[in-house]
Amino acid sequence: MLTPRQETVTPLRHPFHVDDDGVNRPPGPDKHPYYGHFAATGSGVVPVVRQVNGESVSALLICRYADVKAxxxxxxxxSRAAATTADAIDVTGTMLGMDGAEHARVRGTVKDLFxxxxxxxxxxxxxAEAAAQLAALLARxxxxxxxxxxAIPFTLHVICDLLGLPHQDWARFRRWGDLFLADSELTRDEAARSTQEMGAYLWEQLENRRGCPAGDMLTRIxxxxxxxxxxxxxxxxxxxxVGGWETAANSIATFVHVLRTRPYxxxxxxxxYLVDHPEKLDSAINELERLHSISNADDLPRRxxxxxxxxxxxxxxxxxVVIPSHDAANRxxxxxxxxxxxxxxxxxxxxLSFGYGPHYCVGAHLGALEVRTAIGLLLRELPGLxxxxxADEVRWKAGHAVLGPQELPVEW
Structure with a gap:
């Protein structure tokens, strides 16, 4: 409910790059100008409306840093659990859709591994995996x-290896993952089928581990x-x-795009600049995470x-219903x-690009290692990349929860 201290304006459509067909179509790696504006001016609480399962859902976008942290x-x-009906993506049954003791119990299954x-x-x-993928890249x-x-084979292979998934099945997860993270009505049925296929496959893998432990992450789960x-x-x-490769792979591609197209x-x-100042890599990636997070359309809603x-x-x-915006808070x-x-x-x-508090991204440290390893290796071995x-011909994914290019053609 709006109070006198909040702007009484017509709610904006959210995400901010939604077209008339209802699909979020970000034009590139830069965030919408609204984010910086709303973080700096007004109350920092902005009425928005978005489509979820074909219905309009009203929410309040939280934009100031201190408010987002709270x-x-x-x-x-x-509550995340009480807001699942306001989600464009079905996260019921996942850590992202849980609160309190339930969330802590499920997260505790793997948190010490990350x-x-x-x-x-x-x-x-x-x-070693990054070097292997670079060798394959150069062979082309x-x-x-x-x-x-x-970027995709590198990050996908790392997480599949840690989980203990059979090598011959790794490629299947790219198709499943892209559909699982779709956030438009046009792909909702495909996303449901993807989840069912992926779930059936992983249930078989879990059952196999219970009968024959393999000493991998799936055995732990x-x-x-x-x-x-x-x-x-x-x-x-x-x-x-899905989260273990999709976010890191798109961060690598997005950050390379930004680094190659912006003077500094x-x-x-x-x-x-980084070729000549490799000691600045960690702080540069941290700044790119702030300005160009690959989470598309803000954090998941809370009630x-x-x-x-x-x-x-x-x-x-x-x-x-509130939607905390790390992209606004970061500005x-x-x-x-x-x-x-x-x-x-x-x-x-x-x-706040990895979140904050109990729902801080469980794989943040692994993702950070992958992104820094990949970009550092490319800077050293392919400085002319x-x-x-x-730049304006690079196409960006539409209707997807993770921001990134559809492809990133490069040469060296």
Whole structure:
């Protein structure tokens, strides 16, 4: 419910790049100008409306940094489980659709496998896979699709290997994953079929592990979730395998696109700057994560369970649906001076692109390692890497929860 401190305006369609056909069609890696505007001006709470299962759902977009952190942190007031009907993607049965003890129990099944120390021990395996995919890329000549021929097989192989999935089945997950993450009405039936196919396959894998443990991540899941509903057992590995490669692969492609097409500090591009300043890689990736997160159309909605006042002073009413926007929060000038400027020396840089609080991305450390490993390797081994087509000819995925190019033609 709107209060006098919130803008009483006609709700905006959300996501902001939705066309008349109802499909979200982002034109490139840059975020909509609304985000910076709403974070800096007004109440920071903006009425929006979006289509979910063919019906209009009203919500409030939360844009200020402190307010977004509060929404992400407080599961007792801002419930994911109570807002699943306001989701464009069906996340019921996954960690993303749970709160409190249920969420902690399912997350606890795998969280120790993705801690910073645990991921650090995987560095050798990740670097070896990146090197193998680079060798395959170079074998194609001097031109390739960086997404299809490097980023996707690299990240997909890493997570499938960790889960213990048979090598001959890895390629099937790309098709399943693309449909699972579709967020438009045009692909909803395909997404449902994809989930069923992927679920049936993974249930068979879990059952096999219960009869014959293999010492892999699926064995851990099979053993620790046996008392959970079948839906939960299946969707945990689904979310890991899909989230484990889709986000990292698209980050690699998106960041390479940005680095190759934007000048930086007297250099023709950020890429050329990093070739000469490799010590800036980590902070550069952190800044790219802030400005060009690959989450498309903000964080998942929450339903307000009790009347509450946000840190900004705006009051929300029980029953409201809120959508915390990390892309707006990442542009809040109260936290990020000159927020639209790309600054590889920005410090501190506490962006919210991986979330915050209980739902902080469980695979954030692994994804960060993959992205830094991939781009660092490309900078060292292919310093002349460049787009093979004009930047404005790169097509970006439509109707998808993850932002990224459909393909990224490059040459070297």
């Amino acid at each position: 929404v992400l942190r407080r599961q007792d007031v801002f 801690t910073r120390p645990a991921v650090a021990r995987l560095r050798g395996r990740v670097e 000549g001097n031109r390739a699709d960086l997404l299809r021929d490097f 099979a053993g620790t979730t046996a008392d959970q509903p079948v839906d939960v057992q299946i969707k945990l590995p689904i979310s890991l395998v 500090r007297g250099y023709g591009s950020g890429w050329e 307000v369970l009790a009347d509450v006042k946000l840190p900004s002073g705006v009051r929300l009413t029980a029953g409201d 809040d000038p109260r936290v990020f001076p000159d927020p639209e400027r790309m600054d590889f020396d920005r410090d501190p840089n506490p962006h 460049r787009l093979a087509v004009p």
